[in-house]
Amino acid sequence: GNSVTQMEGPVTLSEEAFLTINCTYTATGYPSLFWYVQYPGEGLQLLLKATKADDKGSNKGFEATYRKETTSFHLEKGSVQVSDSAVYFCALSPSSNTGKLIFGQGTTLQVKP
Amino acid sequence: NAGVMQNPRHLVRRRGQEARLRCSPMKGHSHVYWYRQLPEEGLKFMVYLQKENIIDESGMPKERFSAEFPKEGPSILRIQQVVRGDSAAYFCASSGDQGTHEQYFGPGTRLTVT
Numbered sequence: 001g002n003s004v005t006q007m008e009g010p011v012t013l014s015e016e017a018f019l020t021i022n023c024t025y026t027a028t029g030y031p032s033l034f035w036y037v038q039y040p041g042e043g044l045q046l047l048l049k050a051t052k053a054d055d056k057g058s059n060k061g062f063e064a065t066y067r068k069e070t071t072s073f074h075l076e077k078g079s080v081q082v083s084d085s086a087v088y089f090c091a092l093s094p095s096s097n098t099g100k101l102i103f104g105q106g107t108t109l110q111v112k113p
Numbered sequence: 114n115a116g117v118m119q120n121p122r123h124l125v126r127r128r129g130q131e132a133r134l135r136c137s138p139m140k141g142h143s144h145v146y147w148y149r150q151l152p153e154e155g156l157k158f159m160v161y162l163q164k165e166n167i168i169d170e171s172g173m174p175k176e177r178f179s180a181e182f183p184k185e186g187p188s189i190l191r192i193q194q195v196v197r198g199d200s201a202a203y204f205c206a207s208s209g210d211q212g213t214h215e216q217y218f219g220p221g222t223r224l225t226v227t
Binding site for chain 2 (some may be wrong): 004036041042043044045049083089095099101102103104105106
């Protein structure tokens with residue numbers, strides 16, 4: 001079946017530190033991969049996406065590369081800010097194109113000044 | 114351009130009552146998805162609807178839960194005879210083209226069953 005596994009949080013970093021949040025997936029076929037961010041009290045916002053192997057999604061300084069050989073889509077940012085504090089969700093959309101997203105459990109990031 | 118709207122934002126129901134959650138998709142979007150987020154868990158897919166049609170309800174509990182997306186008006190997620198285990202955040206998302214897989218989420222409805 002299809003599933004997504006994220007590293008457990010919370011992740012606590014100092015401002016300007018390097019961020020990695022690991023995400024691996026299990027899927028049949030060729031899924032699309034996404035990172036969503038949820039700020040306190042708000043809904044999810046799409047952060048970045050990649051639709052095929054070796055694609056790199058990027059937005060607001062965040063990057064993730066679709067690695068089919070390792071079935072991974074790790075999120076990285078070179079220098080985090082306090083405003084990046086949020087919950088980050090990795091998700092996949094199966095290639096069967098049913099429309100539904102399958103989410104990881106979420107990783108809480110806390111950035112301290 | 115208004116985003117996805119959900120109401121109410123917070124809903125308190127006693128056990129046995131009915132809960133009705135509403136979702137208005139983004140303007141021009143005809144695909145609606147409902148997800149549930151239980152405490153300390155990720156979002157779980159419930160149902161996918163297009164106007165007047167249920168496309169995929171593989172994540173819906175077999176009893177007490179139903180969803181609709183009428184030709185006019187918002188999508189409704191209805192939970193009959195709520196139990197404490199239904200307490201969760203319910204998120205709605207919409208998309209304009211299923212092929213892009215890009216879904217836009219509302220702020221969610223937090224249901225508390227007392």
